[in-house]
Amino acid sequence: MRDWLIGFAVALVIFLAVIGINVLPVLLLIAVGFAIYTLMERRQMMAPTGSKETAVRHAINFDHIGGQDHAKRELMEALDFLRYREKIRSLGIRPLKGILLTGPPGTGKTLMAKAAATYTDSAFISASGSEFVEMYVGVGAQRVRDIFRRARQSARKEGKDSAIVFIDEIDVVGGKRGGHSHQEYDQTLNQLLTEMDGMQTTQSPMVLVIAATNRSDILDSALLRPGRFDRQIRVDLPDKDGRLHILRIQTKDKPLASDVDLEHIARESYGFSGAQLESLCNEAAIIALRDNSTQITQAYFRDAVDKVLMGEKTGRHPTSDELFRVAVHELGHAIASEMMRPFSVSHITIAPRGNALGFVRQIPETDGYLYTKEQLDQQVVVALGGAMAESLVFNNRSTGAQNDFLQASRIARTEVMCGLSRMGIVAEEHLPDGILDEEVRFILSEIEQRTREVLTPFAQDLHDYAQYVVATESIDGTEFREWLTECKDRFVSTSLPETYSVTTSEQLVEPSEITRLAN
Numbered sequence: 001m002r003d004w005l006i007g008f009a010v011a012l013v014i015f016l017a018v019i020g021i022n023v024l025p026v027l028l029l030i031a032v033g034f035a036i037y038t039l040m041e042r043r044q045m046m047a048p049t050g051s052k053e054t055a056v057r058h059a060i061n062f063d064h065i066g067g068q069d070h071a072k073r074e075l076m077e078a079l080d081f082l083r084y085r086e087k088i089r090s091l092g093i094r095p096l097k098g099i100l101l102t103g104p105p106g107t108g109k110t111l112m113a114k115a116a117a118t119y120t121d122s123a124f125i126s127a128s129g130s131e132f133v134e135m136y137v138g139v140g141a142q143r144v145r146d147i148f149r150r151a152r153q154s155a156r157k158e159g160k161d162s163a164i165v166f167i168d169e170i171d172v173v174g175g176k177r178g179g180h181s182h183q184e185y186d187q188t189l190n191q192l193l194t195e196m197d198g199m200q201t202t203q204s205p206m207v208l209v210i211a212a213t214n215r216s217d218i219l220d221s222a223l224l225r226p227g228r229f230d231r232q233i234r235v236d237l238p239d240k241d242g243r244l245h246i247l248r249i250q251t252k253d254k255p256l257a258s259d260v261d262l263e264h265i266a267r268e269s270y271g272f273s274g275a276q277l278e279s280l281c282n283e284a285a286i287i288a289l290r291d292n293s294t295q296i297t298q299a300y301f302r303d304a305v306d307k308v309l310m311g312e313k314t315g316r317h318p319t320s321d322e323l324f325r326v327a328v329h330e331l332g333h334a335i336a337s338e339m340m341r342p343f344s345v346s347h348i349t350i351a352p353r354g355n356a357l358g359f360v361r362q363i364p365e366t367d368g369y370l371y372t373k374e375q376l377d378q379q380v381v382v383a384l385g386g387a388m389a390e391s392l393v394f395n396n397r398s399t400g401a402q403n404d405f406l407q408a409s410r411i412a413r414t415e416v417m418c419g420l421s422r423m424g425i426v427a428e429e430h431l432p433d434g435i436l437d438e439e440v441r442f443i444l445s446e447i448e449q450r451t452r453e454v455l456t457p458f459a460q461d462l463h464d465y466a467q468y469v470v471a472t473e474s475i476d477g478t479e480f481r482e483w484l485t486e487c488k489d490r491f492v493s494t495s496l497p498e499t500y501s502v503t504t505s506e507q508l509v510e511p512s513e514i515t516r517l518a519n
Contacts, residue, residue: 332389
């Protein structure tokens with residue numbers, strides 16, 4: 001619009017000059033009009049378009065948030081400084097000025113901020129860190145001043161003595177200053193620091209800043225010092241009990257069938273965030289609607305877990321030979337998993353989803369945090385099981401094992417860096433070139449041979465059962481274990497070496513968790 005107006009003004013001036021009319025008055029009018037237009041545009045940019053008061057804040061409380069008992073207790077303790085001011089003043093306690101919620105995406109940080117407003121009966125204003133950042137100098141700082149001013153005005157208007165300002169993704173505006181940071185970003189952060197310093201303990205209404213980020217490591221140290229963000233509360237992924245609590249909350253108003261076992265679903269959804277669990281319940285209801293069912297069954301939840309993990313079924317149509325190879329590959333993973341830890345396989349499918357042509361879903365027995373070398377070796381056996389099954393049945397391998405090899409290499413590297421290899425305790429930066437790769441190859445070579453010995457007795461039965469998997473497309477863990485038991489009964493006289501007998505108490509480690517530990 002601005003470019004069009006400028007072009008029209010220039011053309012008008014040239015035309016008037018050509019026909020002999022004095023253009024000075026016209027130029028003056030154009031200059032005044034352009035100045036007015038620029039001023040109005042700048043004011044519009046200064047307005048915090050995304051910041052908003054949450055009118056439905058009282059519809060959300062801490063009872064609506066599951067799986068975060070520890071984080072909720074910490075936050076409620078901090079919020080008590082707003083609720084019981086006379087009591088804390090008698091003890092000489094300085095009220096908190098800021099609370100920083102950190103953790104992975106989807107764990108409920110925004111919900112906890114809204115519940116905090118309900119808990120303290122405060123006015124609530126939310127904004128995103130990106131709303132404070134503009135290319136025009138001074139816009140971000142002005143928006144920071146405005147949101148704090150509006151928070152106080154809202155509290156007074158509603159007759160409250162406190163207000164909560166929630167800033168999501170604060171790492172956008174609160175990153176470390178200096179280096180290659182933009183000057184406008186620094187000015188915006190400086191204004192935020194000034195506003196937080198300006199909150200006096202006797203000020204009414206009191207303003208509490210709650211911020212959320214999953215990148216607390218890049219925040220400026222001045223923002224994290226005591227007196228600004230006094231508390232840092234970790235809002236982490238829920239454990240099994242937390243996932244069960246979230247599932248109960250999310251399915252409270254859904255018509256569940258009698259066969260639905262929420263505890264089993266909580267075990268299957270290892271590593272899911274609260275947002276993913278909400279999506280899982282929603283997807284199960286959508287699948288039920290698609291099938292014109294009036295109730296949500298366990299099978300719908302099973303399909304929903306697959307969809308959340310792997311994505312929607314794709315339109316790819318592998319050939320019959322490819323489907324047979326995929327079935328052999330996935331059965332190799334499943335056999336290795338069951339031999340490492342019985343009752344670990346939940347579902348086997350060769351239906352293409354996302355980038356995968358098939359997959360085996362495993363159920364961790366418990367949420368583990370520490371792992372032994374034997375447990376890590378077991379996970380490598382499971383990762384190599386698919387490629388080894390292809391070698392036994394087809395005498396060759398395919399490109400389908402690429403991701404399996406990457407996972408196995410990461411786990412082997414974790415063993416070396418944690419002092420669980422034959423090299424003992426090492427420091428990566430002090431290792432000679434090539435030594436780390438050589439040790440990783442040694443570990444993988446040994447476990448590859450171990451995987452071959454585990455799968456060899458099942459080679460012929462695996463070939464036959466893969467044809468059944470191709471015909472049915474997917475099977476559950478119970479059906480697979482029945483077949484596996486029949487196979488083991490047939491060659492019980494030539495039982496597997498004692499080395500591979502594993503008790504059910506040992507933990508099956510998720511590849512994603514191994515990657516997290518390695519980092």
